Amino acid sequence: MMETDEKKEEANGVQIWLAISVPVLQLALVLILVGWIFMFRFVFLLCVGWAPYLARTFSRLTISPSLTLMFLSTLLLFAVGFHLCCRRIKRRSSTEPAEVIPWQKRWSLSLVTMFLLLAVSGICVISVTHQLFWMATTQDKIIQEVYMGNARQAARRATSKNNLKQIGLAMHNYHDTYSQFPVGGTFDNAGQPQHSWVTQLLPYLDQKTLYEQIDFDQPWTAADNREPFETNFIVLQSPGMPYDFTKEEGEATGYKPAHYAANSRVLSANSSMDLRNIKDGSSNTILAGEVRSGIKAWGDPTNFRDPTEGINRNPRGLGSMFKGGAHVLLGDGSVRFLSEDIDPSVLKAISTPNGGEPVGEF
Incomplete structure (x- = not known):
């Protein structure tokens, strides 16, 4: 008798499961047929989208032995x-x-x-x-982009924008300490490259331990300095861009790239600038921006370029993997997405710190 009751309960459970699952599967099929595939993509990304992110992030994390020991x-x-x-x-x-x-x-x-x-x-x-x-x-309309199937692109843009904001904050903290922005790149009396603006910012980017490992009496390419500059630096790497140099770029294997470059009209070789000398206004002057070609190592003292060369138009200018333009960091610490079709005169006006050119809406 008990076995009969158990079989009845099991049969009832199967019937209930079928009564629920069949309509759900029918509804899913209808949604797929009418083109509402984005709903399933959204659920899929919520369930497993974090896995590739963790794999990509953990591979680039650096562990500080001293901080880890202090925590333990x-x-x-x-x-x-x-x-x-x-x-x-x-x-x-x-x-x-x-x-x-x-x-x-x-x-x-x-x-x-x-x-x-x-x-x-x-x-x-x-x-x-x-x-x-x-x-x-956010003004990036990430919700709309999710429904359009561009969630990954929106997330990458947001990450790159946040990277530039962190760089901007570090530059202003550096300015508060030294009353000027970091030198674009230091060169010795013989013209040999020494260290980059990024290296000078390390203590202000929560990388003081890495900064202390660098011998500033030797150039960044010296054997004693090789290990620090082979360290992955997440805040200088834009999602969607390669994390290692290719042979076409002609860089030494092992050095890690910077997907952001300084504005050579503000931070250049053995020269820098303070906010008082930016006569055109800090909110109207580019400090740095995204790059997509001619990428250099983050320790390279020549990691600066002229924004007036255009956006996504010239290998020597700014650019990004994002459709339509690139992000730039302005002198006031804000980040803007500039269209690749921006008026060249406006681009020149916001690239020069004291050119006196009129700057409209951009």
Whole structure:
């Protein structure tokens, strides 16, 4: 009798599953036939889209031994102190000390692990909330681009834009310290290249450890300096661009590229500029921008170019893998996406720091 009831319940479960799954599959087929494939792409990206991102990101991460050791030491001290504190509190709070069960180490370990998980969860919730708010308010219209099947392109543009914002913040922090922007590239008295503007910004890009590994008494290509400049630098790498040099670009194997170059009219060889000398206004002057050809290593002192050569029009100018134009960093720290069809006179006006040219809307 019991076996019969179990078989009936199993049969009912199968019928319920079929009653739900068949209409869902029919609806999915109809949506595919009418061309609403974007809904399935959206669900697919939500489910597995993070996997290639993690694989790409982890391959470029650099671990600082000193910071890692400091974190582990701090965590160990916290765990030991927490355990001793809990053990003392439990002992004092008991009315019958003879029957007190000592505070167990595994209890402390469990609580410390829970605290870490709560902290990480809080950071994740804040990050997700910030990202959702950005998606709802951004001018890049990422929601519309998702429905048009361009979600990956929109995300790459947002990442590259954020990279330039971080570079801009680092430049302004450098300016606050030295009352000028970093030199475009340093060269010795014989004209031999030494170090780039990026290298000078390392402490302001959370790369102080990497900065301290560089011997500034030797050029960036010296054997003693090779290892630091072979380090992947995520903030200088635009999504969609190659992370290693090709033979066509003629660069030495191992050095990592910068997909952003400085404006040679502001930051050049052994020359720099401060905000007071940007007479045309910091919001009307380009500091740096995306590049797509003639890419140089981030340690190369010649990593600057003239924006007036055009956008996506000349290998010596600015450009990007994004359709229609490229991002540029302005002197006030803001980032704009300039059309490749921008008026050449307007492009020249925002490329010169004190040319006096009228600058309209761009």
